[in-house]
Amino acid sequence: MLAVIATVGRYKKGELIYQEGAIADRVFNVITGVVKSYRSAGNRRQRIIGFLFPQDIIGLADRGRYVNSARAITPVTLYRIPTAALEARLHRNPEFDYQVICKLCRELREAQQHAFLLSKHRAVAKLSLFLQMLETQQSSEGRLSEEILVPMSRADIGAYTNMSSEAVSRSFQELIRRRVISIRERRHIKILDRAGLEDIISEIRGSSKSMSQPLPRV
Amino acid sequence: MLAVIATVGRYKKGELIYQEGAIADRVFNVITGVVKSYRSAGNRRQRIIGFLFPQDIIGLADRGRYVNSARAITPVTLYRIPTAALEARLHRNPEFDYQVICKLCRELREAQQHAFLLSKHRAVAKLSLFLQMLETQQSSEGRLSEEILVPMSRADIGAYTNMSSEAVSRSFQELIRRRVISIRERRHIKILDRAGLEDIISEIRGSSKSMSQPLPRV
DNA sequence: CGTTCAGTTGATCACGGTCAAGCCCAGTGG
């Protein structure tokens, strides 16, 4: 495993793990908690590249420098692996290589999924897809639950889905109004109507269900 | 090299290389030409995941099925590599592995770049960034030229940048009006004002240059 | 030459960004 050549790091909520542009001398492997990977797009507006969960790798570099920053959004523990040691292993350990390749493929598919999300036009569609992604993430982690846990803030969701936090909020409200989800304590979401969610994601004009049972304020 | 276990394939412009959902028994390595990788998003509207140029790998799979379709947008030649043979090599050839990892990292960075592009608000900013990406792609391929070659249609650019082909067209016209680029025969673009392009990409309200020299029709 | 499809241009309108105000809740200190 990676652990052999690694040290363990602990970060509290909101703490910076590494900064864009710094010399990339280690890669990280999340053990517990959630990390956001982001880029500060000049005008103090930050774009979130992805959220990272246990097992994920962060710290990819281009020409020896980190290409984005990473910050803990919950308390986080992770392995820190010196890149030097890693590279040495990469050249002589095929089994190990293979695992890295698999993780890269996974990350690649997620980046493409993200691009797919961003290419949705309607705000509710983006948010719905985001929720679905969170759910698959959590179910794949074995955390089989009725509720989806949303560890990140509305602003972070906005920075990921490329909408204002206001729009995130409004879209949540619309999903509630349409009886597609319900929210408990702002961080716990339950999906009530999976078919409805799918319809919204595929950007169908008016869902058949919402036609048959008229809703307030439309 | 990959070539040892591969056969060569030829496709004409517009031809399908593989289809989303089909059993993924080979991966491909582009030799010449340009390929688009896309997903048909239900309502006959297709989203382009990426454009692929010589040296690029396509045919990534999830659970044995291709996750997207690929189509030649120019005449294309490529290597076809049976996945079975590939996997066998992956387990026993570290040097080879390393190359695959590098290509995956590159593709990953491109996917993230794509997501970054999609998260721009203004249409001209998206198009400008797209042109910049095309340029870096072509200069890295050694094709050092004054002009950028745009092998794909306006509709394809739209499907990649997530805007209508009309908006692509209008944005091109605006860049011309602002004297940032010039276009020859619709496929050959020259960048006249690199600083101006950068300004537009970083979504600065009004570029200083365009302020100093008033433009028609603004 | 005619047909067809890519690209351009014009007009209209809905969506979401922005600014602004208010609300809710957690954390803090008296």
Next chain:
DNA sequence: CCACTGGGCTTGACCGTGATCAACTGAACG
């Protein structure tokens, strides 16, 4: 224990941008 405060979140109003529909031009093809 309660009041205070600040930040996250929600809601409202207004307006600009680009999607959409539609008409037209131009280019490539047989």
